[in-house]
Amino acid sequence: xxxxxxxAGVSAQTVSRVANGLTNVDPSTKDRVVAAMNxxxxxxxxxxxxxxxxxxxxxGVIMFTLSTFGNMRTLDAIATAxxxxxxxxxxxxxxxxTQVELLGAFDRLGEHAVDGIIVIVESHILDRSDVSLxxxxxxxxxxxxxxxxxxxxxxxxxxxxxxxTRHLLELGHRTVWxxxxxxxxxxxxxxxxxxxATLVAAGADVPEVLIGDWTTNSGYLCGLELAKRGxxxxxxxxxxxxxxxxxxxxxxxxxxxxxxxxxxxxxxMQEASSFWPPLTTVHQDFGxxxxxxxxxxxxxxxxxxxxRGVAVIPxxxxxxxxxxxxxxxx
Amino acid sequence: xxxxxxxAGVSAQTVSRVANGLTNVDPSTKDRVVAAMNxxxxxxxxxxxxxxxxxxxxxGVIMFTLSTFGNMRTLDAIATAxxxxxxxxxxxxxxxxTQVELLGAFDRLGEHAVDGIIVIVESHILDRSDVSLxxxxxxxxxxxxxxxxxxxxxxxxxxxxxxxTRHLLELGHRTVWxxxxxxxxxxxxxxxxxxxATLVAAGADVPEVLIGDWTTNSGYLCGLELAKRGxxxxxxxxxxxxxxxxxxxxxxxxxxxxxxxxxxxxxxMQEASSFWPPLTTVHQDFGxxxxxxxxxxxxxxxxxxxxRGVAVIPxxxxxxxxxxxxxxxx
DNA sequence: GTGCCACTTGTTTACGTAAACATGCTAGCG
DNA sequence: CGCTAGCATGTTTACGTAAACAAGTGGCAC
Numbered sequence: 103x104x105x106x107x108x109x110a111g112v113s114a115q116t117v118s119r120v121a122n123g124l125t126n127v128d129p130s131t132k133d134r135v136v137a138a139m140n141x142x143x144x145x146x147x148x149x150x151x152x153x154x155x156x157x158x159x160x161x162g163v164i165m166f167t168l169s170t171f172g173n174m175r176t177l178d179a180i181a182t183a184x185x186x187x188x189x190x191x192x193x194x195x196x197x198x199x200t201q202v203e204l205l206g207a208f209d210r211l212g213e214h215a216v217d218g219i220i221v222i223v224e225s226h227i228l229d230r231s232d233v234s235l236x237x238x239x240x241x242x243x244x245x246x247x248x249x250x251x252x253x254x255x256x257x258x259x260x261x262x263x264x265x266x267t268r269h270l271l272e273l274g275h276r277t278v279w280x281x282x283x284x285x286x287x288x289x290x291x292x293x294x295x296x297x298x299a300t301l302v303a304a305g306a307d308v309p310e311v312l313i314g315d316w317t318t319n320s321g322y323l324c325g326l327e328l329a330k331r332g333x334x335x336x337x338x339x340x341x342x343x344x345x346x347x348x349x350x351x352x353x354x355x356x357x358x359x360x361x362x363x364x365x366x367x368x369x370x371m372q373e374a375s376s377f378w379p380p381l382t383t384v385h386q387d388f389g390x391x392x393x394x395x396x397x398x399x400x401x402x403x404x405x406x407x408x409x410r411g412v413a414v415i416p417x418x419x420x421x422x423x424x425x426x427x428x429x430x431x432x
Numbered sequence: 433x434x435x436x437x438x439x440a441g442v443s444a445q446t447v448s449r450v451a452n453g454l455t456n457v458d459p460s461t462k463d464r465v466v467a468a469m470n471x472x473x474x475x476x477x478x479x480x481x482x483x484x485x486x487x488x489x490x491x492g493v494i495m496f497t498l499s500t501f502g503n504m505r506t507l508d509a510i511a512t513a514x515x516x517x518x519x520x521x522x523x524x525x526x527x528x529x530t531q532v533e534l535l536g537a538f539d540r541l542g543e544h545a546v547d548g549i550i551v552i553v554e555s556h557i558l559d560r561s562d563v564s565l566x567x568x569x570x571x572x573x574x575x576x577x578x579x580x581x582x583x584x585x586x587x588x589x590x591x592x593x594x595x596x597t598r599h600l601l602e603l604g605h606r607t608v609w610x611x612x613x614x615x616x617x618x619x620x621x622x623x624x625x626x627x628x629a630t631l632v633a634a635g636a637d638v639p640e641v642l643i644g645d646w647t648t649n650s651g652y653l654c655g656l657e658l659a660k661r662g663x664x665x666x667x668x669x670x671x672x673x674x675x676x677x678x679x680x681x682x683x684x685x686x687x688x689x690x691x692x693x694x695x696x697x698x699x700x701m702q703e704a705s706s707f708w709p710p711l712t713t714v715h716q717d718f719g720x721x722x723x724x725x726x727x728x729x730x731x732x733x734x735x736x737x738x739x740r741g742v743a744v745i746p747x748x749x750x751x752x753x754x755x756x757x758x759x760x761x762x
Numbered sequence: 763g764t765g766c767c768a769c770t771t772g773t774t775t776a777c778g779t780a781a782a783c784a785t786g787c788t789a790g791c792g
Numbered sequence: 793c794g795c796t797a798g799c800a801t802g803t804t805t806a807c808g809t810a811a812a813c814a815a816g817t818g819g820c821a822c
Contacts, residue, residue, distance in 0.1 A: 103808060103809070104808085112771075112772085113771065113772050113773075114772095114808085114809080114810095115771075115772065115773080115809095115810075115811095116770085116771060116772080117809095118808095118809065118810055118811095119770095119771090119810090121809090122810080126769065126770060126771090127770075127771090128769090128770060128771085131770080131771080143568075146808085146809080147483070147807085147808050147809070148545045149479045149480075149482035149483040149488065149545055149807085149808080149809095150479075150483050150777090150807070150808035150809040150810090151808080151809055151810080152479035152545075152777095152809095153477070153479040153480050153483050153776095153777050153778065153779090153807090153808080153809075154776085154777055154808080154809045154810050154811080155777090155809085155810070155811095156777085158479065160522070167508070174504050177523075178497070178525065181523050181524075181525040182525050182527070185524065185525055185540075190522050190523070190524060190540070190541075191522065191523040191524075192490070192520050192521065192522055192523075193507075193511050193520070193521040193522075193523050194511075194515065194520060194521075195508065195511040195512050195515060197512070210515075210520070211520075214478050214489070214490065214520050215478045215479055215482075215545065238473075317702065318702060318703050318705065318706035319705070319706070321706070322706055343702070343703060343706075346703055346706045346707070347706045349706075349708065350706040350707075350708055350710070353708045372647065372648060372673070373648050373673060373676055373703065375648065375649070376648035376649070376651070376652055376673075376676045376677045376679075376680040377676070377680075377707075377708075378679065378680055378683045378707075378708045380680070433778060433779070434778085442801075442802085443801065443802050443803075444778085444779080444780095444802095445779095445780075445781095445801075445802065445803080446800085446801060446802080447779095448778095448779065448780055448781095449780090449800095449801090451779090452780080456799065456800060456801085457800075457801085458799090458800060458801085461800080461801085476778085476779080477777085477778050477779070479777085479778080479779095480777070480778035480779040480780090480807090481778080481779055481780080482779095482807095483777090483778080483779070483806095483807050483808065483809090484778080484779045484780050484781080484806085484807055485779085485780070485781095485807090486807085
């Protein structure tokens, strides 16, 4: 900056003003400064700027595994919205969704330069009242029950699971089986609870739950189990990938979908419309989740907003060809 | 830091030494300092540290769309490896893979605090000799032809496409059709060129290429085209998602896969093994790509390495059930 | 003509840290 | 017993920027 000032024949302060686009600079002076900047390839030093202003223009995202479809879409939306707001994203992956790992990530982020943090960790650990994140930094959490302690953005998973289950019941199925996500997952238990409540409300039997781990392969294994039974006509899988695994198992056992068994998924991943058969599923608006996360976080950073409360993003049931009325003989 | 020093009764410099784990500190003094740190919840200010040291302990990743499977896996590996090396990831998404966008992202990253940059943009823009990135920062590029100017990590797409094509020829197919990725994509043209070269080398006809855009839906549309023809027995799709779309189109037209048409994909995404039929595809080791990117970048940052050259990650053909010998009548 | 105000530009200072240098203490050796 | 080497610790300084304050210039109204 000093070099730029020398070349342009002005003070460093004036260079600073030009760099920050302040108004009180004479146009001719500004031109000289800009020319000098280009001449020596000046780039403002963000570290010094951050040191002076106390703002980093960066937000941290703590994620457990990028490899699930929804997390990635959410991250994409956050990153895009952040870029528009002039913020960059600092990504901290954690290897396991445990409290220790999460707190470690928080520490690392505390040492790095962020103005706020978004946590995307599908786990109940933050819901326990005895677990708290270090304070001092604005935080937004995705898909959690901790709305009383933090600001939370949540997809309306209960409504989605209810719609999926009800859809199958309305088609005439006596009951609906469920392939759940893993035990510790908040989203999994929300979907499962809502499925069960919907069955109970409709007076339907509640079959034993099969538990997967979100992967297609776990869905496949559950599908093999279900294929052995003769009484299954409808299955609600807690995500599209497991639904895909289910359908593979049914295909291999010559069970027609939806002829003999109807299948519903959850997520509406891009590929779902091209599964065979095209999958009826619950659409989640991950883009809206990401954008809202950023909006709430920036509000906190700017001090305009409370730091708790839950915002819910609605879901939509997308009917494709994997569901139908049960066979007349059933 | 000053507060910590006052509480511990030492100088700020000693606190700095403790914070950085230097050796020349008396254990009892160190304990006092650590106790004081915990007492007031001291966190080193990374901006000040970066200002002083010139190192940010952060690397930037410029990506075009997180929503493709491979990019995400690569990012995941980079982030994990970076965390282990004590670096954080700053993510800069770009809306379009154009030169303007890319340079803009580069500028933004230059203003932010990074020690090096990884570019994951499927596009030829960097290959043109008249396009250069601003210098001064170590750069690693994924899947590009610019190895003479930059350090590049590339999957061996040519070998993968060759293996896929040859696999189908060896099964007895007269020729192999191809559904390509979009025009501007480096990966797409590499796979397409290699497919064509393999056919020519085998003395097979080279059918007209169908062009998709990586999405399942574009694959579906191409599949509808192919379904109209009677002479297609084998198709190599440039990624798994388009292969899925192809198979949907074939299913809808009662064309058996692999009975009447064999299909091969590219990527080996997690779901591919549960497609119906399970997809024969070319496995890419995205984890290795990400790890190698980071390794090469850190070498450059530490000054141990040249800033150009190509590293190639091998691919593996995974044979599943979407390929078979052509029907005897064909 | 005088005084005041608006506007541009310069000067001083401080942000929190770590490098370089300086000091003081202890132990070991002749 | 005195000198020196080595180690723990303190002092000074600088990193690049932006806020706060100061100063200079010109125009306009009375």
